[in-house]
Amino acid sequence: MSTTQIISTALNSVTRHDDERQCCLAWDKYLSEHLIFPFDAIIENMEDSEVFSDGDLVSVKKIDGYADMYGLIVEVRKGRKKYFTELCLLKVLDKKSSNHKYVEAYKEWFDNR
16 A cells, blocks of 8 residues: 555545644544554654654554644653654654554655645
């Protein structure tokens, strides 16, 4: 499935594509059904964080909701500590996994919303 097809399928139930909250809730539902947890990822494009730096390895445990301006929030583990960060700041390590294509599709939508 292409990135465009994933985005279209994820947002199929959304009646107003300019309603960011409705879109993020649709993404939450879609990704919760399609992602396989846990999965490893690295932090990308992190700015002004006391916890994370670009390139940090994290284990993504679950989607933990939605926050205005930040999109979907995920629970991650860095070492033995639990944190929360935006899904759009993660890159799935296993590029051959289905998780990689789903997260990349979400990030493309998020960047162009």
